[in-house]
């Protein structure tokens with residue numbers, strides 16, 4: 001019971017030299033809206049579970065070594081207000097004793113550029129008869145992203161789904177046919193029509209469907225609240241319920257839905273937070289090199 005008090009008393013970066021305290025660190029490209037952050041906690045005693053409460057959401061941790069080293073992905077949503085945020089970590093020892101800590105992150109401002117696109121008018125002001133379909137599709141994708149699958153399906157690092165360079169960045173404010181629309185919540189990759197789109201990691205296929213705005217769309221559940229969404233495909237190569245391996249072809253690049261030409265759109269959601277897929281690739285690649 002003695003060391004419970006020690007755990008409750010420690011704070012961020014307060015790594016005990018004597019090993020009696022939890023040691024917390026983070027890895028990120030930057031602490032800005034739209035970035036994924038990898039948190040790491042070293043515990044002097046083995047734990048059976050750990051989670052973190054950050055930005056009003058709970059993100060789960062997974063053990064990496066013998067229950068003493070835990071990691072967890074946290075998303076700083078695209079529209080997070082720059083400020084100092086306190087994260088609360090809670091773990092439990094094998095015996096069920098709670099271990100708690102706080103860690104602070106300072107989220108800095110980010111200026112997202114504006115993009116002006118010209119698309120077919122029906123994608124800016126959809127006709128009346130399509131509104132019901134659009135509402136239904138948006139409800140379905142919201143429900144998928146809100147579902148929490150406790151299984152950690154993904155592992156190791158994330159790979160780019162196509163060889164081409166990313167072209168249109170995440171978070172850009174969009175002005176379509178002169179009218180402001182919601183920010184770009186994914187990253188676009190330049191690729192020719194028909195280029196195979198490869199799964200960036202292991203995933204469970206939870207949606208394969210033509211959607212009004214994103215055209216032929218595939219959603220992968222990577223587990224623990226992490227999802228990938230691929231849009232504008234010409235063709236599908238998977239079916240709902242399939243489990244795909246990293247590098248497995250899920251479909252082919254196309255120009256379906258609201259587009260100006262063939263490209264791949266990749267959106268990532270982490271417990272509902274909208275984060276740049278490239279930040280996920282970057283932080284997990286760095287870690288592999290350790």
Ligand SMILES: [Zn+2]
Pocket residue numbers: 184186187188264265266
């Ligand atoms: Zn896009």
